[in-house]
Amino acid sequence: MWPFSTPYPVVKPPDIGSQTGFPSDSCGEHGHAAVYDYIVVGGEFIVHIPSIDLHPSVRILLLERGGAVDTWASRVPLLSAAYMTPGSPIYRHPVTPMNNLDGRVVNMIRGKALGGGSRINGMVYTRTFAADYNRWSESGRKGWSYDEIEPFFIKSEGFLGPRTDGHGFDGPWKTRLFDRYFLKPTARCVDALKSMGIPVAEDINTPATPAIACGNLHATIDRSGHRCSTFDAFLPQTVALDRRDRLKICTGTAATSLRFEGNRIVGVSFFEELESGPEPGRNYYAHARREVIVCCGAIGSPQLLMLSGIGPKAHLQERGIRVVKDLPGVGSNLEEHVGVSTMYRVPLQDSFHYIRDRPLGAIQEFLKYLFKGEGLFLCPITQIWVFLWSTLFEDDLTLLGKSKDPSQVDSTSPENIPDIEIMPIAFNTTDSEVPIGTGIFSFLAVLLQPRSRGSVRLESNDPLYPPTCDLGFFTDPADRVLMRKAIRISQRIAEQMQAEGYPMEDQNVPDSDSDADLDAFINKSYRTTFHYSSTCRMAPEDDTCPGVVDDRLRVHGVRNLRIADCSILPNILSNHLQAPAVMVAEKCTHMVLEDTPRT
Template sequence: MWPFYRSCPEISFSSVESEYDFIVVGGGTAGAVVANRLSAHGGAKVLLVERGPVADSWASRVPLLSSDFASDGSRTRKVLSVPQNSIGRSVELFTGSVLGGTSRINQMIYTRDVPAEYDAWRDAGNPGWGWDDMKPYFLKSEQALYDCDARVHGTKGTMIEWSNQTSTCFEFPGFSYVTEASHKLGLPWIEDLNSSDHPIIGCGALHFTRDQNQHRSSTYHAFLPFDLVVKRSSVLHILTNTEVAKLDVELTSMDVNDRSRVKGVVIKVRNSNEKKTIRIRRDVVLCAGPFGSPQILMLSGIGPASHLQEKGVPVIKNLPAVGSNLQDHFGVSVGFSVPMSHSLPSLEKRPWLFIIELIKYLFFGTGMLLAPVVQLVLFASSSMLDDDGRPKEITETKMETRLPDIEIMPMAYDSPEHPEKSRGMFSFLNVLLHPKSRGTVRLNSSDPSDSLIIDPKYLSNPNDYAPLRSSLKLTLRIREKMVEQGYPLGDFGSGVPEGEDDASLDKFISGKRNRTTYHYSSTCRMGPDNGKEDGGVVNEELLVHGFANLRVADSSIFPWILGTHLQAPTVAVAEKCADMILSKLFQERST
């Protein structure tokens, strides 16, 4: 069950070549995919530059131990937000800083969202981004390791890398009570959360990116394995612990559309002043994430002119939307006490239990080390709930016309920013799927190593409260049905709202049990450049407006945040970006 692993081979800073066809900046969730695809065909030379390390160890492959909340934090970039007026404190924001990025530290959840979300992207002025356009890119790299519909999931083929699977049973008893409670409330069971043929509102088991050996299947493990990188060593170079100081932009362009070109990338060793400029023959692809990608653009003089001037960065192109439109799925946790054995903290409180679970994992691929903190999820539309949070009597046809705007994640763990670990806890994280609030990412200085100024502006739009109120009421109705079944959910002090009136719920929403869900997006959003902060940064080919060979491919390009977990859509964006680049390359070579 536990084969021998070899870490991805790297090159040293001193041995990096002076010129490449493609430079991929950021080797995270998206960058690992783009580097794989661009180096697979045509002999093009690719340099992948990653800010973090490889950091490949035994523990980094174990699902539970590799999650950020259970790790030493060495693979995570943590930034404290500016103080949030709505909640009275700053929030610690996490992203992966390692090969594979956030796919190395997240909860491994694989969800795609519903087709109507992508069709809305297309209809907002982004041709080629509807569901029918995107579906092939989900299937391209997916290896579904369970009995499923091959029309919906990738199950076979020569280009299958990224594994996912469902849990065959619930590790903690609370989850079974949740499914029964949901049924009694009239929420249907969703057989496949990623199928457009099944209800989009209801309760369903989650899919997780784990491979056939029950190891974490990050994009690093899936797309940059040792044998592949060795085989492509003549065309694919991977450079870690390296920052991009800025892009070297050629203002006088020979492009027929009068667009500027990036002619080089200035890189530097982290925690050092050693720099060099690498020339580029074709494209630079920014995959540095929703914080890193706008940071690199702004360091290069591409962004809001007034902000760049304030930080002493020469303005190359005034593009106000860079670093604007930041969105995240704001979450509010309702928590209850349960027997310690029904909750994940039992592993910490009972060392002998950890040994048993380790044996179960090593020899049978089962148990708590699979990270069963969350195993199922509920999606609902606040417009379909009555004033008490109960689902209304509504026809199936009408149900399909209501997009979910709230998600409830039951967890065998306390789920606010600062969880209670001294007792057994079962909680419900109420997630706002379509926030109206939008924040910003801004430079602190022109130093690429300096921290960023990040302001998510949580709850700054008052319209974000109503869906969360409905979600909290639905959670309390689920709790009632679980107690009716005999499940011992006990009150935990401040873990529940004081009442169900709007004032009490709003006080709870903006209180101490809220958090980020680490789903950051839209800081380099796709759409037309209207010269304002709410405009676009990239076009439908993911080219930065005004540039012929500078693209962005990560969750920062989402026109607005999707109503789902962002890992799988980010990989699909990377697949589509690489396909567009290669199609252009092959077309040029054939003429």
């Protein structure tokens, strides 16, 4: 029961590492270093730990920059998703200004806690379309077709709905569908989509879903109405306490570099990240007998590799870092789903602004959540999905006849991957101010298969300093053409809702339908959707877009080092990334166990 009487069992660097860092050769084999079998860097990988830690003699060290943040508020769906509230466990740093977008700067947001992004995200659970993985498999990634990875989705999932094919029911990661829409415009939006001929599909998370459809989203919320993050699912207090002798969870700790002997990784250096910064001179080292597994995310993983001398040679030399392995793919090929929001004014009680602007209403909703487990505090920020394939629309945005032919919209075929998502969200999804007392319904139009690429490069050799992130949005002109279409479709849905009698007025929309006005709108409204990926992509080292890890997630040319997070995705998936991140973690665990010599 909450609150726990025993605190979550975390340790600090002095408890688990040897001070001063990497032992010199004269120390003999690792001197007095603390020794573990595996060192895991980055707390999203916690999904692996209960499974890797099969044998009682296996010792694991987990290093995470954020904290355990094991509080009641961190489980309330709406409160924990309000990532901009002070004290929320996030990294927030500006991206490189983009000249092609009038130099406007947006912020990157990432989770900083055990469980990474799953602690603060929108709780949307989507595996993505089978075609995405089948495309990887077609391009040579062995073991990564949808049929091959589906068991790893099933293993982790504890679906709370009816027993249907393709879902997991016994896993610790709870997912559910709500049988009603919490807010009126969400329901009216589904009606409008139906009127436009967009089919409603029962279950986005099965291969039977067509490449163009809408429907109700699965959310990672458990039966008691709590957020079910990867932390809650895979390393709850009971598991952490049970394993504390052989699993050391070291929070508030930044890994600063991976340490080598020749081309073999032998351990990790790290320090405690105090609010005031690192304590001078307090560096620690721990030795990894078997492997180091990096899962610091698409921004953190390339940063740690480059700080350790693995990355593009010229860049490392420029930063004065000794090159251990020249790997041009590290930090290259940053992919992200760029988004642009159109927004409409709606009645206040029809949007989340009601909670912000009406304190009494907020208290009422809160009590409803507390005592009945209902209401807006339980509601996921996005409750419905709308995935579209642009080629199925005529220029006037009516649907082509073939969109009704199941063989033409079979989303297991790499030919048929949706390229647009429209996210209906009952809140302000832009940087602009919305007057108090105004309700908002937004349509966040997102490119699912962007062609533009960015990069992550070191801004400083200080591991606590955010790297330079160039998102490269719209550097490929095809993305701008597609985004215009996505905005036009968003506006079309809004018009349909209005035509069907729902009261919505323009709040943030393009001045006209001309390409020039749409482009101006894109430049002033573009944003990230927090789906950073592919900066250590799984592909051959000499691929035209160079890879960093092989099909077993081992870093090319370096022994005893794997990566398991969204950075390894060969290209961005056409969907939200937390479920794929967990699938990657489960598959990595499986491969680590397969590759572990039996003793």
